Amino acid sequence: MYRKSKLISLEEAASWVRRGDRLAIGGMLFYNRPSAFIRQLIKRGLRGEVADLILYSSPLSSYDADLLIGAGLVKTSYLCHVSFEYLGFAPNYRKAVEKGEIEIVECDEAFVIGGYKAAIEGLPYHPISSWKGTELLKVNKEIKWFTSQDGERILMVPAISPDVGVIHAQEGDEYGNIRHLGACYADQLIAKASKKVIVTVDRLISHSSVMNDPKATTIPGYLVDGLVEVPYGAHPASSHTMYIHDEEHLKEYIKKAEMSRKGADPAAFSDYLRQYIIEPSSHWDYLERIGGVKRLAELREQD
């Protein structure tokens, strides 16, 4: 017997997501996000192979969530916050909610992280104390009040166990041992709570380098089912320590999605999908289209 490699292709990784799945995305906003995976998934979605996703994330999400919603792959959102941070609102998310095209489960960090924690511990619920006074209680039908024998009332959030969790990190080996070189955000929680875990990494490293420095491992391989080496796989999100987010590309995205939202140019967002998702024959082709080696060199994180 030999130890099996967990290396898979981006195409195979994307094929693990099925119609109606609960999908959780790691990273935060446009930092450390598995963008190349999401684009590959959208390729399948636009061919009608996947739809009706129930979408989760770390508490703050951005480009990938907006893209999935705009491409019509999402049925239900458990996203606490979707925006382009200092660059503005998320156009497709906004439009979909305003037109009633997706179902929103209104929640925040305590609901989602509490839910992951419950799933990790094999519990049906996790208690939280912090939702008093907010109107989230009025619109979120999944949170429950429990009363103890002594009459003490406490809020409980239900366990969240995504069918697929997908994370982007900087390094990993063929057995799925992962190294984050920057922030981990909710990635470890998502890795532990999800039934299947896919990690895209910018750089495949040797198993011996993992063995020589075990304290550098942030997610051990037993939690990971598939590992994909995708250099610059987070683009246009950043990958901490390696490259920064591509502000120009994000602005181009927002502009096009916003033009479609407002009806000024209904085809603008479809143009984006065609140019960066449908037409690219591979991730390498995508990287050429966003400006190639020159642009990638500009995005390297400087000290």
Add this chain to the structure above:
Amino acid sequence: MDYTRKELMTVVLARDIKDGEIGLAGAIGGIPLAASLLAQKLHAPNSVILGGVLNPKIHQIYPGGNDHRNFQKAEAYTTFYDVFELAEKGLDFFFYSGLQIDQYGNVNLTYVGGSWERPLLRGPGLANSSFAVSFKRFYLWAEMHTKRNFVERVDFISAAGFLEGGDSRLKAGIITEGPRFCVTPLAVMDFEEKSKRMRLKSIHEGVSVEEVIENTGFSLIIPSHVPITLPPSDEEIRVLREEVDTAGLLRR
């Protein structure tokens, strides 16, 4: 002295942070992070700043809160395990901003107009409502001060201020202080002790009381004497510009 309104807002927030306190600078917005760093450098060297990292040592603030260039020098990373624990147990202070802030300091980042099911404007949503309940206090800040964002009643309470005013916050089972004050490009506003309605505390240099009234969508309590917000001192501006915000994010 020459200073921007953003610099003044930062200084106003920094002055209220005490030595030894632990606060969360939030994921978004340069002003809370700048204020926390400024306090740490001026009068609160033992304060602890949490965010994507713990106690960042930076001299330039990049606008993206989680841009790793803001994290390059720090004492530790934080994860959402930490954030969840803190959201439940609480820390000393946090900063909220919103699409709408109302006369009782409630915050809305969820939607404006229409209904929750079919809003006219869907906002980003609030990543963390819990801090308003669990943290000892919070500060409100807004980059604009208009009738559109300062409203009588928020369309949706994403984070709990004084709810309906009076003792309604306590009645909802919330025992923490709540919003201490609100700083905007025009003024500083606090809350009247009994009614918990927003009250004009000071106006910034060059702003009139009338201007604040005209730009606020509810009837603000106006004391008989409204002082000018104490302008930044030479030292406050020097430290802010030379040690915190060398790239001038707050001067844009």
